[in-house]
Amino acid sequence: MRTLLHRMPGGLRLVILGALLAVLALGLALSCASLLAFAVGVSAGAAIILVVRARRVPEPGVGHRPEPASCSPSAPDAPAPLPDRRHALDVLAEAIDAARRDGGSVAVIVLDIDGFRKINSHYGWAGGDEVLHECMARLAARLGPDDLLAHQGGNEFIVVCRQAGRDGATALARGLQECMRLPFAPGGHCVFLSASVGIAVLPPEPCQAPQLLHMAQVASACARHEGPAHLCFYMPRMGGAIRERVDLETMLCHAIERKEFVLQYQPRISMKDGHMVGVEALVRWRHPELGLLSPARFIPLAEESGLINELDLWVLREACTCAAAWRAQGLFGGRVSVNLSARQFQQPGLAGRVRSALEDSGLAPAGLELEITESTVMHDTEDAADLLRSLRELGVTVSIDDFGTGYSSLSYLKRFPLDVLKIDRAFVRDMEGDVTGAAIIRAIITLAHSLGLSAVAEGVETAEQVAFLKENGCDEIQGYYFSRPVWPDEVARLLAEEAPALCSTM
Structure with missing residues (x-):
């Protein structure tokens, strides 16, 4: 933007x-x-x-x-079945023999459709098949006469590039990614996809077909790990990274039962009187071998493996229990905010799980805030609106996290029962010396207040940022300027001792 x-x-x-x-x-x-x-x-x-x-x-x-009309129509007829992995290996073995004999080269491309499971979730298996058929047709149209396209299964395709080196394979792979960026139309709905690609080129040392294909699959896994639409060439060190990822996922499956997850809390400060009015719960994994891991290391794994629901529920219940204890000690009258993943939000029975967490912990509903991203509520706006209303009826506060980085549409702000807009840290970081960034923050604060919502700025690190946000009417601030995320006992100490001193600088 x-x-x-x-x-x-x-x-x-x-x-x-x-x-x-x-x-x-x-x-x-x-x-x-x-x-x-x-x-x-x-x-x-x-x-x-x-x-x-x-x-x-x-x-x-x-x-x-x-x-x-701008959406590319799906292929009218199902294409002929593609060769499978076994056939691809046979062709690859022949290509390797020819390359060794003639002094040529061979490359293998493994292409994954990013997040294809969501197509099946939204549009059913028929919609998924429709998209797959269209993918096959588009990919096949991009290949040369010496190339072979095979279907590995699910959302993964193999391309054997005869007589192709690194440059030729790169050019072909970019073309394959480009054709995947055109819109698809399952059931008449416009959907955009991307593809992650791994490439392996025949090395000088001896290498058999299964080994070369495995190298391309490892590169593809690394590309997916980097994020959608990435392209990676195989490198020997990738094998270790993949093994580490597999080991991490295996240990993640047992982390909750072994009580390895912990919560830190980052204070939220009122711009009106400088008091601590809330904290955000942030999950960490105390890995027995790797130490304290940030969410960036394990949340994507939890989402891919389906463990995110269990982890989200643990965070919710633990945060409610901790906040209830602070209240019982007379230390805290504010809210604890908890981030909800898209998977948790879309799982039936969320309001019931929230009610149970509140009742079991003894935390009053007014003491809990649920943070949801813009993209999460836009999957099905009618169902999202109903769910948000059911959460509000419990008495909890609902906020939109990282506002301005997703859809940023007034439509959902008008329709959804919300309480807080959280300004993304990227805007806060860029506002100093940036007229445009500063104007966007002013606009978001004005928008929030016009709708009767509070505006909270994240990632505040300097006195200049504090002064600007206070001058422009921001309601609350959160960031390293006041405190890094801290452990529960440190929150209690801040509430009792440090908060007034920190806020006296405002």
Whole structure:
């Protein structure tokens, strides 16, 4: 978003931001929706497309969904079955023999459709088959006469590139990724996909077909680990990284029962009086061999393995128990906020699980805040609205986390029962010396207040940021300027001793 805004002519950028602030200041008329979709997310159109491609979900229906005509139609007839892995290995073995004999080269490409399971979840098996058939047709159309396309199974394809070295394989792989970026239309719905690619080139030393294919699969796994739409060439060190990942996933399965997960808490400070009004619960894994691991090391694994629901529930219950204990000691009257994953949010019975956690811990509903990302609530807006209402009826607070990095649409803000907008740390980080970034933060704060919501800024690290946010009416602040995430006993100490001293600098 910020990159596109910077690339716009200065006058146009100021006009857009000025218009946004003016409309918001007038009270948020209904026609403001189109202006916000254009101004707060001038790159929102482009940024949203990129996010949707990366996450493989249908675009929201507010202002950004392409016209149905722009979606590539699925293949009218199911293509002939592709060769399987065994056939691909036979062809690869012949290609290796020919390359050794003639002094040529061979490359293997393994291509994975990112997040394909979500297609089956949203559109059923028929929709998944429709997309798979279209993928086969597109990939086959990109291959040369000497290339072989095979279906490994599920969402994975193999391409044997006869007489191709590193450069030729790279060019072909980029072309395959490019054709996957065009929209698909399962059941008439516009969906964007991406593909992760691993490539292995025949090495000088002896190498058999199964070994070369395995090398490409290892490279593909590393590409998926880097994120959607990545391309990786096999390197010997990758084998160790894959083994470490497998070992980590195996130990993750037992981490909850072994009580290896722990919570730290980061204080949230009121800009009105400088008091600590809340904390955010942040999960860590106390790995018996690797030490304390951040969520970035294990949350993606938990999501892929399906353990995220169990982990989310543990965090919720532990955070409620800890907050109830602080309240019982008379130390804390604020809220503890807990992040909900998309999987937990979409799992039936969430309101019941939240109610149970509150009742078992003795925490009053007013003491709990649930943080949900923008993309999570946009999968099915009607069901999301009903679920958010059921959570609000319990008496808990609901916030949108990392606001401004997802869909940033006024439509869901108007329809969904929300309490808080959390400004993403990226905007806070970039606002110093950045006129555009500062204007976006002002607009988000004004938007929140116009809708009767509180605005909370994350990632606050400097006195200048504090001063700017206070001047522009931000309600709460969270970040290293006040405190890093700390252990529960340190929270109690901050509440009793350090918070007043920290806040006296505001």
